[in-house]
Amino acid sequence: MQEIHIVDIRKLTEIIKTKYGYDFTNYAISSFKRRILRILELYKFSGVDALAKKITDDPVFFEEFISEITVNVTEMFRDPSFWRILRDKILPNILLNHKRVSIWHAGCSSGEEVYSIAILLKEMGILEDSKIIATDIDDRILERARSGVYTVKNMELNEKNYVRFRGENELNKYFEVKNGLAYMDKSLVKDVSYRKHDLVNGIVFNKFDIVLCRNVMIYFNQNLQNDVLKKLHESIFKYGYLAIGSKESLIWCEIANKFIVVNNEEKIYKKIKE
């Protein structure tokens, strides 16, 4: 593996910021560097300079770049115990006071998490009363999310997770395999709104009962995590919930005192202060 210098990465992020308005300056440097190296290899660029030139000259390539620089690995019912708590504790709690539930998937990637929640809500009989918005910075991955088509190999893992989640059915009730691909039942997500949204430079656009932002902020450094958390905080109703990845923590964040921990294992927080 070749080495690239931080100054070169800085130059690149500056160009992107000026030309396209995306700001990667405060992404966690270790993974960001690996992503750049991967792109250099994938497209056989001689170095960061060549990549920077291509990005400057070719907006279509830039879309591809966004798609490659982001990490889209995801699963349905990832951390089954998280989804169980959501079903058995969090949602019943919200439903005590509300008839409708609004949910934002921030960084929804290829949409597996959206199908997870839709299946969960359907099995609880409240899918029709829910409003789901799913956003990501990566247009191409959003296309994949909208299409609801997954590989059979990934479905095997998803099915295992679903079993451990202890869903009501078999997961295969919700998809059909054709030509070696799994086509999800799209009626599950007919009311889901998929939108492009950048957590770093994007605006706060609505308020929700639950915000899921799992395994997204691990790609940010501490400063950026703080900034983005402020936006997430603003996007949650008072006494609404925030879920982050099971290996993320709010402990080091400035805004931590505006939340209480509802479930530490599954990293579910409740907003208690504006």
Place this chain on the structure above:
Amino acid sequence: MNHMKFQGLHNNFKAIVIGGSAGSFQGITKILSQIPGDFPLPVIMCLHRLKHVRNGFIEALSIKSIKDVIEPYDKEPIKRGKVYLAPANYHLSIELGHYFSLSTEEMVNNSRPSIDITMETASYVYKNKLIGILLSGANKDGALGMKRIKDSGGFTVVQDLADCMIDTMPAAALEITKIDHTLTVDNIIKLFFEIHNLYK
């Protein structure tokens, strides 16, 4: 306890990274059962483990360990004398400000966590002040990481091939770089004692 001298050892190291895979569990637990409570350096372990079993492993490792084994959270600061373990299904990187980052990037060498990633990022941060130890395993993960540590002037150790349950992993490292020491688990424990001594 009989002392052993290790060529190239000094008291200016900042961290130890340990990589292990198939057949390394016993060795690791033995080492952990011997690391003194006031051992000064952070010990960062990247071990291949079942991807979807979040719990159990750390408890199993902790039973005999003198120190608590910590699965760090994303952005957790690295502290002296603590023992860390890469969480299941995440790559574990070390960042310049001496804290951890987690990531769910694609598997590397069929592994997540990947030993190469942990070792390469640790080497970038700690340079020649890093000790890398690679134990038993059935694939080649960690070989490039060990090379990186060696190339940056760090101190490298692989488990003695005859002492390994499966020697593919240390053998792969020996093949691509010159490793400072080839040691049995018992002698790796002596290395820990010697470091402990040097820092007194």
